[in-house]
Amino acid sequence: MTEYDVIIVGAGPGGSVSAKFCAEAGLKTVFFERGRKPGEKNASGCGLGPRMWREFPEMMKRLTPDVAPNLRMASCVINHYLNKEMEEIAVEMYYPTASVTYEPAKKFITMNCYRSEFDPWISSLAVEAGAELRTSTLIKDLIKDDKGKTIGVQTDTGEKIFGKIIIGADGVISTVAIRSGLNPRWRPDQITLVPQYDFSAPPDIIDKMFGSDGLFRDAADGTWWGVTFPSAYQVIFGDGFHIGLGAWMGQWTSNPINFLNKLISSRPFQRMVKALNAKPREIQTHLLPWTQEPIKTYTDNVMLVGDAGGFPCPLEAEGVFPAMETGKLAAETAIKCIADGDTSKQGLKLYEEKWRKSSTGIEFSTGGETLQRLWKNLFFSVQSEKNNMEWFIPLYHEIRGGHFDWSEPHIIRMRQILETVRSYIPQAMPFFQKYVIPLISDVIEEDLNLLPLFIKLTEGLRPKKKK
Ligand SMILES: Cc1cc2nc3c(=O)[nH]c(=O)nc-3n(C[C@H](O)[C@H](O)[C@H](O)COP(=O)(O)OP(=O)(O)OC[C@H]3O[C@@H](n4cnc5c(N)ncnc54)[C@H](O)[C@@H]3O)c2cc1C
Known part of the structure; x- marks a missing residue:
């Protein structure tokens, strides 16, 4: 003993x-x-x-x-947006923003x-x-x-x-x-199932693409957002990367691997696999607790x-x-x-x-539950009765990318964009009321200093009438 x-x-x-x-x-x-x-x-x-x-x-x-030896810094996240037809309609890259206060976090998002x-x-x-x-x-x-x-x-x-x-x-x-x-x-609502593919890729090609002088400078994290699969994450290491997605146990409507395979076999993903000369190394499935408390x-x-x-x-x-x-x-x-x-x-x-x-x-504490509810009902809503990604992806695309068009005078373009945005309001408004407003009130409740700022910001958004 x-x-x-x-x-x-x-x-x-x-x-x-x-x-x-x-x-x-x-x-x-x-x-x-x-x-x-x-x-x-x-x-x-x-x-x-x-x-x-x-x-x-x-x-x-x-x-x-x-x-x-395969430690790799990720200073940047690449976001890929795929439409219903699994075509890539937007790609964004984000380095840490000006409001980050912790000095090392200005240089990296993850290692x-x-x-x-x-x-x-x-x-x-x-x-x-x-x-x-x-x-x-x-x-x-x-x-x-x-x-x-x-x-x-x-x-x-x-x-x-x-x-x-x-x-x-x-x-x-x-x-x-x-x-x-x-x-x-x-x-079932406390635990997720996460299938993941692990790929190998030649370190010199990874460096060429994602190194400090690479095409996508120091980008080593990626997220893939879609209308037909729950949001997926990509993490790049020294000699390969993995790509996975997950959802709560009670939420899957078909075999989780099918959702991941759909993404992996899509043209945008395969273009990246080809560019990196990547080879599938292993497929893994793990459980992960993802709870509100x-x-x-x-x-x-x-x-x-x-x-x-x-x-x-x-x-x-x-x-x-x-x-x-x-x-x-x-x-x-x-x-x-x-x-x-x-x-x-x-x-x-x-x-x-x-x-x-x-x-x-x-x-x-305050906010954890409302944040997760919003997250769950947007990026993971693909398998739910109400798939909010169906309106979110085209709406986001319109707002962020609509102005890249020179086929009309700008003012006409602005009207076209606003008209399209307006057409999504019947779906977006109930979502904002149910999930976004409670989150904003949680954030404000936690830090009352933000209340005057919030009022001031929304005040600025109101159009001023010409005299
Ligand atoms: C696919 C996937 C990707 C993830 N990606 C990230 C990420 O990018 N960043 C991040 O921060 N987190 C990530 N996570 C979450 C992270 O992996 C876990 O939250 C973290 O590993 C938890 O650490 P732990 O020490 O609690 O448990 P674990 O890391 O699971 O360690 C538990 C250990 O206990 C051992 N063990 C279990 N049962 C027994 C037993 N009965 N007797 C003896 N030994 C036992 C296991 O073998 C294991 O080594 C990811 C999770 C998954 C599933």
Whole structure:
């Protein structure tokens, strides 16, 4: 019988950060990974957001091409808009805007990294701090005392390991969440299914296209918006890229792969594949929690971090940073509660107090729900009864691109554009009332300074009558 202070299930970003901070504080810490090495069981790669550098500066300084050779900076997002016929009707590129205040985020939107490089690196920091990593070990169950409180874990070979605190960092299908009773199962509206293709491409061609002197300077993130498929993301790495799309479990109207195949076989996508000389490498399907509110994340001797707790951002499902931040907060809670000798749910309540105030928690406070409702009913409405992309894509195209026409005098063109925009009002207005106005009122409620600004802006929009 082995006794640890802290047992962590999972060596992804959440588990590794928890293990690092617990071990640094001198707690006897073990973390378990079912894969032969961390990262083996995850999606191919991810875009890492600047909040990771903001909250973990010392750690992130060490994520360099030496440890992650295919790391690629994305300073720009390319947006592709496809119509019903799957023709590309608009392409936009966006670099960070003037209102960005965090200095490094003025230079990059994400740093793109394969999980096969990121997870071994981040878990090595925990090992370096003194945590014990046990790979190829599946945790199958929790051990409970006669009062039903969790006191340890059991592996698939029957080995029992005891600890004062168990941190569930075991991702979307979390044995710790299920067996502790914190989350016996996800509701279909809390979880998405995400199919994804991974492509290889010659690094020199990627550089030519997306390098700092490339045609699309430092663009390494892409989004594909369409009328017939839920919005898709593209992430470019040193020697390839992946493209995926997702939707909530209850929302799919046919096999998710069909939607992705439709995009991949479209002419615009195939043009890009050809230009990059890209070859399909792997097809993957993963689950990802995408909730309006995390689940209950603690009980006696147990805390849940990252995906296990439903922490990915309610808008864009960014999940690596929330896993790391909740991992750190769970570690801080464990350190304090073990020192105080109170690891009961009353003691561990501190964890929820901490994450609610954190950057991750703010995402779920006012606005999280309204943002996700808007997002869900627009870019992901393709499979719903009311497909809002049917009017949104042509409306957006008209507003942004309508003036690129020299076939008429400009004033006539303006009238044509306004007339077309007006024809979409019957569909757009109910949408704005239902989803956009509640969001604007949430934003204003959060920061009342914006109210006078909002009034002033709308005042300026009212036409002034000529005397
Ligand atoms: C297709 C896809 C693309 C994504 N892209 C991005 C992105 O670009 N940027 C971003 O920030 N987020 C992205 N995410 C979300 C992100 O991957 C997750 O939110 C993040 O990995 C959560 O970290 P975690 O540590 O909580 O869990 P995980 O990373 O899932 O780690 C859990 C670990 O626990 C192990 N494990 C599970 N069960 C057991 C067990 N019983 N015993 C032992 N070990 C176990 C697993 O093997 C795994 O290594 C994406 C997700 C998907 C599915």
